[in-house]
Amino acid sequence: MxxxxxxxxxxxxxxxxxxxxxxxxxxxxxxxxxxxxxxxxxxxxxxxxxxxxxxxxxxxxxxxxxxxxxxxxxxxxxxxxxxxxxDMRDQSLDALKNDEGAVVRINGKRAGAYKDQDGNLYLVDTTCTHMGCEVKWNSGDRTWDCPCHGSRFACTGEVVEGPAKEPLKKIDQQD
Ligand code: FES
Known part of the structure; x- marks a missing residue:
């Protein structure tokens, strides 16, 4: 590629x-x-x-x-x-504004968080399902992008572009 x-x-x-x-x-x-x-x-x-x-x-x-x-x-x-x-420079979940995504810590665990325009929160595991790199938030396309081989995931975790085939794991705030 x-x-x-x-x-x-x-x-x-x-x-x-x-x-x-x-x-x-x-x-x-x-x-x-x-x-x-x-x-x-x-x-x-x-x-x-x-x-x-x-x-x-x-x-x-x-x-x-x-x-x-x-x-x-x-x-x-x-x-x-x-x-x-x-990389431990994670943002606090409370500081996340509407229509913003970031890597946050929830109960000490790393999570990818996106708050949509209505304030609905989507949490995913930031470990890419292709080979395990950490995805980064792309504020332009509102996707989680992997720097290693280019996989892209929707804010809900679904695969937008491979090579990854499996979605990012969803995280429950109570986990
Ligand atoms: S590890 Fe993410 S695309 Fe390969």
């Missing part, structure tokens, strides 16, 4: 396979990325120069930097996993 430098791979898969093309790594921006891929591939087939071809070329990396970046990308996921678990 994501390339090493976060820019999609669009173009011939290798130098020796000029006629086999790939378009991938859109980071959930497929609606835009696939149109771009179609234009780049059309120009290549029509032997027309395209100023963006090199930027998206899957051959833009040499072997060594690729491995280095791959390791640092994996380390970043591991870092997010640990950082999320250790």
């Amino acid at each position: 994501t390339t090493l430098d976060k820019i999609p791979y669009i173009g011939p898969i290798t130098k020796n396979e000029e006629r086999v093309m790939v378009a991938t790594g859109f980071r959930k921006w497929g609606m835009t990325g696939t149109h771009l891929a179609a234009m780049l591939m059309r120009d290549r087939i029509m032997q027309k120069e395209n100023p963006y071809a090199d930027i998206f070329s899957p051959q833009r990396f040499e072997a060594d930097p690729m491995v280095k970046k791959f390791i640092s990308a994996k380390t970043d996921v591991a870092g997010q996993l640990v950082k999320g678990k250790l």
Whole structure:
């Protein structure tokens, strides 16, 4: 889903396979990325120069930097996993305003809280059901987003976007 430098791979898969093309790594921006891929591939087939071809070329990396970046990308996921678990800067539930979401502590336990515009409270377990990273509140879309692999959950915990398949666990304030 994501390339090493976060820019999609669009173009011939290798130098020796000029006629086999790939378009991938859109980071959930497929609606835009696939149109771009179609234009780049059309120009290549029509032997027309395209100023963006090199930027998206899957051959833009040499072997060594690729491995280095791959390791640092994996380390970043591991870092997010640990950082999320250790982060203790949680907000108090009482301080939560309407239409606001935050990570709070309830009976000493961490919980994701969102108060809707009418003051109804939704509580979820902030542990992502994909591989256990800690989700963060996205106030723009009013979703819980996972920094590790991009899963997104509604304020009620339902999966909005994978790779997670299971919803976030709901939390009862009495728990
Ligand atoms: S741990 Fe993979 S998306 Fe959350």
